Amino acid sequence: MQRINEIKEKAFGPRIPREIVFRDRFRFILPTLLMLTAAVVLFVSTFFPYWHMDMEAPQYPRGLEMTVFVNHVEGDVQEVDTLNHYIGMRPLSEAGELERSLAVIAIGALVMLVVAAIFIHNPCALLLTWPVILYPGIFLLDLWYWMQNFGMNLDDSAPLSSIIEPFVPPLIGEGKIAQFTTYASWESGLWMSAGASVLIILGIFFHRRAYKPLLDEAKANRQQHENQ
Amino acid sequence: MATGGIEDGNPPLEAGISQADMDYLHIFDIKKMTDAVAAGKTDLINGFPVISLETAASEGILHFAPEPKSPHGADVTPDGEFVVVSGKLDPHVTVYSVPKIKAAIAAGTDERDVFGVGILDFDTVVEVQVEVGLGPLHTQFDNQGYAYTSLFLDSAVARWTLGGSFSDLHSEPDWELITKTPVHYNIGHLATAEGDTVSPDGKYLVAMNKWSIDRFNVVGPLLPQNFQLLDISEGGETMPVIYDSPIGVGEPHYAQIIKADKLKAWEVYPEVGWNPETMSVDPRAVAPGDEGVTRSGNEVTVKSTLIRSHFTPERVNVKVGDHVTWHMTNLETAFDATHGFALPGQNINLSLEPGEHQTIEFDVTDEGVFTFYCTEFCSALHLEMAGFFMVAPN
Known part of the structure; x- marks a missing residue:
């Protein structure tokens, strides 16, 4: 029994002594609350748009628009594909197929990592959460990868291939392609995931502050034990 | 040359046709064309003398000048000095100089396309490109x-x-x-x-x-x-x-x-009974009082006049199997007094402008009573301008 407890403590960090829980409740609730909120916000972000592009051209008085979610794209995708075929760009449905199919499961896994980190009271918690912290950046990198992959690999047998040089639409802000002006913006889902990252960083900070004294105490106890 | 056929795995025409970097402005020398025809250097196709591409190339009738691809319009300036060509996929208009084209042709060119047509140098014949x-x-x-x-x-x-x-x-x-x-x-x-x-x-x-x-x-x-x-x-x-x-x-x-x-333009035809195809009075034109229906075997001849607001005659009796020749003269001389003539069941619709004469012929196949009527709103009694075409069984 003693042995099992030792292994548990090694893996998950020290448990909180009862007397401290009652005396210093806020110290332990704060990181839990921050990280739990982050997990919820991250999960909810999958229902919100991450990235948006507005396109303006003379013959589209109402403009065209596209909204990227983690697992699908909404908006004038068919019209954009129809226009893109002139310049030899592949259909948008071929971009990030793997990412879109795995997105919800992957984000579910990230959420689980955050939840797990709540229960682990040693520095492993940081190890578990850093993929979650980096996630918004990874999303943008992946989006940029596909935009440059599509924009730089135009089929040179397309009807208008000779007038459109390969291009990478900007990840944010204004761009110009033939008679189109494009405006890209980061949307609520992406901001939510970025917010989750901030909450996790804060959570880890308070998590560490809450459990470091316990860890240190346990370590001191062990050393004392060995010395005896 | 692009021939299309995506079903056979070829590039679609929209892509294939626009593959080459440049297309060619075709420049024909009309004087040399008439000379070639006069000299009999033509092929006869369906009875038409045609100058073949080989002849056009060898006689110097046709020259090419490169132009930005997918060109639209070869529009000549009012003084005849320049030709403006727009390559749809190029943001410029390309302005060719007619004197420079003539000089380049006179100077001759060694560059030939696969059919042997002489290709002029782009920079030599172009005056300017305007974005x-x-x-x-x-x-x-x-x-x-x-x-x-x-x-x-x-x-x-x-x-x-x-x-x-x-x-x-x-x-x-x-x-x-x-x-x-x-x-x-x-x-x-x-x-x-x-x-x-x-x-x-x-x-x-x-x-x-x-x-x-x-x-x-x-x-x-x-x-x-x-x-x-x-x-x-x-x-x-x-x-x-x-x-x-x-x-x-x-x-x-x-x-x-x-x-x-x-x-x-004329406001009305110069004389009543006018045939616009011959631009003269039709000898078959019907004068007032000459109207009627006559029969010779199964050949029926109808002579009609039209004037506001009636047809004369108003009843025409025929039999299935008859061949009808119908002469119709609009007696009107008033500006814009057009009458129409519709005979449903026989698929006949005419427009008769003031003074116009028309003759139509048809075979009668179906028995019954058919109404013919005016199809242009000609007067207050336009609706009453009608008659009956009655077909008896044979």
Whole structure:
């Protein structure tokens, strides 16, 4: 029994002594609350748009628009594909197929990592959460990868291939392609995931502050034990 | 050469046709063509003398000049000195000099295409390229030294200055874009008043737009196309759209605007009984009092006159198997007094302008009583201008 407890403590960090829980409740609730909120916000972000592009051209008085979610794209995708075929760009449905199919499961896994980190009271918690912290950046990198992959690999047998040089639409802000002006913006889902990252960083900070004294105490106890 | 056939794995025509970097402006020497025909250097195809491509190449009838690909319009300036070509996929109009083309042909060329046609050097024959915008198509001219080019992708009309003999007509530098007016939407052709003649004249330009999108009330998915009137009289940067006009039938191509006083049309035909095909009085024309129905075997001849508001005769009796020859004369001499003649069941519809004569023939196959009637609202009693075509069984 003693042995099992030792292994548990090694893996998950020290448990909180009862007397401290009652005396210093806020110290332990704060990181839990921050990280739990982050997990919820991250999960909810999958229902919100991450990235948006507005396109303006003379013959589209109402403009065209596209909204990227983690697992699908909404908006004038068919019209954009129809226009893109002139310049030899592949259909948008071929971009990030793997990412879109795995997105919800992957984000579910990230959420689980955050939840797990709540229960682990040693520095492993940081190890578990850093993929979650980096996630918004990874999303943008992946989006940029596909935009440059599509924009730089135009089929040179397309009807208008000779007038459109390969291009990478900007990840944010204004761009110009033939008679189109494009405006890209980061949307609520992406901001939510970025917010989750901030909450996790804060959570880890308070998590560490809450459990470091316990860890240190346990370590001191062990050393004392060995010395005896 | 692109032949299409995506079902066989070939590139679609839209891509295949636009693969080469340059297309060719075809320059024909009409004098040499007439000489070749006179010398009998022609092939007979379906009875027509045709100059073959080989002959055109070897006799120097045809020359090529490279032009930006997917070209539209080869529009000659009013003085005949320049040819304006727009490569749809190039933001420039390319202006060729006619004297330079003639000099290059006279100097000769060693470059030949696969059919042996001489290819002139691009830089030698081009006067200038003017950047006007995206998707240039066709060009028209005015009497102020400007050219007007339709821009499909920009959905605009570009006004730019001509050089050469037109230089003094405008105050801006030669060969320069002056202004662009957005049009709604996707312009194809355009027309200025007498804008492709030796003396353009007038204040207006018509933009022939393929799409109207939000310019008119939407009454269903099939939208009218849109002719827009632009006032080009002021010159410089002023070139407003002043009127939208829905066009129900696509798709608007070449239109011509001419001065109204050039039209000297008849108001009515000069004499009653006129045949517009022979431009003379038809010998079969029916005079008042000569109307009637006569029969010879199964050949029935009907002589009719039309005048407000009745046909004479009003009853025509025939039999199944008859062959009918029907002479019809509109006796009207009044301006705009057109009558129509419809005979449902026999698939006959005529329009008879004032004074016009027409003769029609048909075989009678179905028995019954058919009403014939006037189809132009000719008078207060137009509805009563009718008669019966009665077919008895044989």
